[in-house]
Amino acid sequence: MTTLLDILSWVLLTLGGLSVLIGGIGALRMPDLYTRMHAASVTDSMGTILVLLGIMLQAGWSLATIKLIAILLFLLLTSPTSSNALASAALLAGTRPFDDAVQDDDEGQE
Amino acid sequence: MIVIFGIFLLTLLVITAIAIVRTDNLFVAVMLMGIASLLIASNFFLLDAADVALTEAAVGAGISTVLFLSALALTSERERAKSSNRILSFTVVAAAALILIYATFDKPRFGDPEAPVQTHVAPWYLEKTPEYIDIPNVVTAVLGSFRGYDTLGEVFVVFTAGIGVLFLLGSGVPLGSLPREKINEGLRHHLIPRVVGRVLIPFILLFGLYVQFHGEYGPGGGFQAGAIIAAAIILFALLEGERRALSVLPERVLLGLVAFGPLLYGAVGVAGIVLGGNFLDYSVLSDDPVKGQQLGILLIEAGVGVTVTGVLLSIFHAFAARGR
Amino acid sequence: MYYVVTIATLVTMGLALIRAVLGPSVYDRVLAVNMIGTKTVLLLSVIAFLYGRPDFLDLALAYALINFIGVLAVLEFFRNRALRRSTERDEGT
Numbered sequence: 001m002t003t004l005l006d007i008l009s010w011v012l013l014t015l016g017g018l019s020v021l022i023g024g025i026g027a028l029r030m031p032d033l034y035t036r037m038h039a040a041s042v043t044d045s046m047g048t049i050l051v052l053l054g055i056m057l058q059a060g061w062s063l064a065t066i067k068l069i070a071i072l073l074f075l076l077l078t079s080p081t082s083s084n085a086l087a088s089a090a091l092l093a094g095t096r097p098f099d100d101a102v103q104d105d106d107e108g109q110e
Numbered sequence: 111m112i113v114i115f116g117i118f119l120l121t122l123l124v125i126t127a128i129a130i131v132r133t134d135n136l137f138v139a140v141m142l143m144g145i146a147s148l149l150i151a152s153n154f155f156l157l158d159a160a161d162v163a164l165t166e167a168a169v170g171a172g173i174s175t176v177l178f179l180s181a182l183a184l185t186s187e188r189e190r191a192k193s194s195n196r197i198l199s200f201t202v203v204a205a206a207a208l209i210l211i212y213a214t215f216d217k218p219r220f221g222d223p224e225a226p227v228q229t230h231v232a233p234w235y236l237e238k239t240p241e242y243i244d245i246p247n248v249v250t251a252v253l254g255s256f257r258g259y260d261t262l263g264e265v266f267v268v269f270t271a272g273i274g275v276l277f278l279l280g281s282g283v284p285l286g287s288l289p290r291e292k293i294n295e296g297l298r299h300h301l302i303p304r305v306v307g308r309v310l311i312p313f314i315l316l317f318g319l320y321v322q323f324h325g326e327y328g329p330g331g332g333f334q335a336g337a338i339i340a341a342a343i344i345l346f347a348l349l350e351g352e353r354r355a356l357s358v359l360p361e362r363v364l365l366g367l368v369a370f371g372p373l374l375y376g377a378v379g380v381a382g383i384v385l386g387g388n389f390l391d392y393s394v395l396s397d398d399p400v401k402g403q404q405l406g407i408l409l410i411e412a413g414v415g416v417t418v419t420g421v422l423l424s425i426f427h428a429f430a431a432r433g434r
Numbered sequence: 435m436y437y438v439v440t441i442a443t444l445v446t447m448g449l450a451l452i453r454a455v456l457g458p459s460v461y462d463r464v465l466a467v468n469m470i471g472t473k474t475v476l477l478l479s480v481i482a483f484l485y486g487r488p489d490f491l492d493l494a495l496a497y498a499l500i501n502f503i504g505v506l507a508v509l510e511f512f513r514n515r516a517l518r519r520s521t522e523r524d525e526g527t
Binding site: 006016017023024040048054062064067068085086090093 | 445
């Protein structure tokens with residue numbers, strides 16, 4: 001049973017690490033702000049859930065698990081809020097999404 | 111392996127520091143300083159110093175960023191043209207850095223068990239804390255009781271800093287130029303942060319109180335709790351507006367908190383004298399000396415938390431009221 | 435077991451730092467700071483278990499709070515700046 005839990009949490013932790021890494025690479029290579037936010041949100045949601053679930057399986061039924069659940073709930077509640085606030089602030093300030101099809105006039109302004 | 115992680119974080123810190131110095135947009139510098147604070151706090155955590163990491167995160171990454179941004183709102187965003195005498199300043203800084211690096215050659219190796227601090231001071235504290243104070247967190251025991259006079263000085267430093275800022279910027283200035291409609295108009299786009307913030311602020315306050323009173327058993331204490339509670343009230347002020355935040359916690363109450371904290375600390379010290387011991391001797395506060403020590407630490411941590419909350423909030427309101 | 439996650443998180447923090455230094459607009463930098471903040475929370479949780487000290491999770495929770503408040507403060511700063519500039523423009527004309 002313990003071995004099964006160990007293997008399961010190892011799988012979850014590795015997948016979580018991969019999600020975080022993929023999101024980080026995406027934030028670096030995506031062409032404009034809004035697509036970078038998409039990439040960063042992968043790390044905030046998938047990465048967080050997988051990694052914290054993996055740690056929770058290791059912790060068992062203890063106070064640490066309750067704290068981890070609190071951290072998970074808090075992050076899941078506030079990351080979308082921050083993304084929403086950031087996107088609406090950028091949109092109000094005039095940042096235009098990247099549009100590859102348009103040629104000359106409508107360059108994305110920062 | 112942990113050492114490699116620490117070295118990697120420190121390398122990121124060096125890159126951030128170079129970027130802060132090289133940019134001339136002050137806003138970018140403030141953002142990068144937030145990142146630097148998070149990196150150094152992670153490094154403290156890797157070195158197993160949890161209380162310091164918590165304080166660095168709460169004060170450096172959170173409150174300092176907010177205060178710097180409030181100050182930037184009052185001034186311009188670009189750095190002024192640099193002055194001309196750069197060779198002299200560079201020489202002075204390089205000389206000081208070389209002297210410091212030379213001085214580190216005499217330091218004992220990191221974690222050396224034969225170093226003087228590990229053979230005289232640290233074992234004494236580790237052995238005597240269960241006997242005299244009996245709380246699990248030795249850091250709080252040293253900070254609150256064995257070196258309580260130092261912490262009294264720190265509280266007065268925080269108090270003086272708050273008074274200094276209030277002298278410079280004034281307090282209780284009524285909000286001026288921006289008409290109320292314009293303040294409320296932008297909030298329509300920000301309904302989601304308002305709702306989420308309203309749900310979260312009570313829990314943040316509860317967490318701040320938890321950190322305050324849990325300081326004897328785990329990482330925590332007065333400084334961290336004061337910063338977290340101040341951050342919760344600052345969040346309220348950001349989301350609901352300055353007027354409502356000032357109606358919830360008026361200026362008089364904040365000034366009262368700023369003064370009450372050192373007063374409480376000093377009163378505990380004087381109570382030690384009145385009850386027959388020395389200044390800041392908590393053993394005489396109750397019949398059982400160990401209980402007296404724990405009671406004393408609880409009271410002074412409360413004083414520290416109250417002071418830090420009051421000072422941080424007063425400084426924030428002083429900046430924010432000037433900006434409008 | 436925790437080393438893979440730690441290395442991945444550290445590398446992502448490095449990538450986000452590059453984004454913060456490079457990012458042409460200020461919103462890219464705010465995004466990068468937010469990312470580093472949430473990655474720090476993950477890093478702390480993992481290392482707390484790596485050390486075998488689960489009572490250090492209070493730090494991770496505090497970081498999560500502070501990160502959220504910091505991002506909202508930055509955006510509020512922008513909103514006020516835009517409002518102030520538009521007010522000055524209206525009063526100037």
